[in-house]
Amino acid sequence: MSPKLFGFLSDFQNSLATVVNGAGILSHHHQTEFTTSNKGFFDGNLIKSFLKLPLSDMESVIKGLKGSYDCEFQIILEKTEIGIKDVINLIEDLTRLY
Numbered sequence: 001m002s003p004k005l006f007g008f009l010s011d012f013q014n015s016l017a018t019v020v021n022g023a024g025i026l027s028h029h030h031q032t033e034f035t036t037s038n039k040g041f042f043d044g045n046l047i048k049s050f051l052k053l054p055l056s057d058m059e060s061v062i063k064g065l066k067g068s069y070d071c072e073f074q075i076i077l078e079k080t081e082i083g084i085k086d087v088i089n090l091i092e093d094l095t096r097l098y
Helices: 003-022 028-035 044-052 055-063 084-097
Strands: none
Touching: 003 044, 003 055, 044 084, 055 084
């Protein structure tokens, strides 16, 4: 995995966990499992849960990213937002891998 994709997915997973935990979407067991997991690993089920979120929650996840990313998931200096469709396409591509 490229460093830029790893960085984006780390940021994305943290933002997603904040949104789904706040909305009560994750079970307590899954929340504990995610928060105590080792750094450097991604929770595929958590990331895939983005696809089932309402549009408003998807927007919250994107707005919760700490960095600004272009459509190739490269962190950039200027303030911009990656598109929801870009993230959906990435997650769908990743789900085909496992």
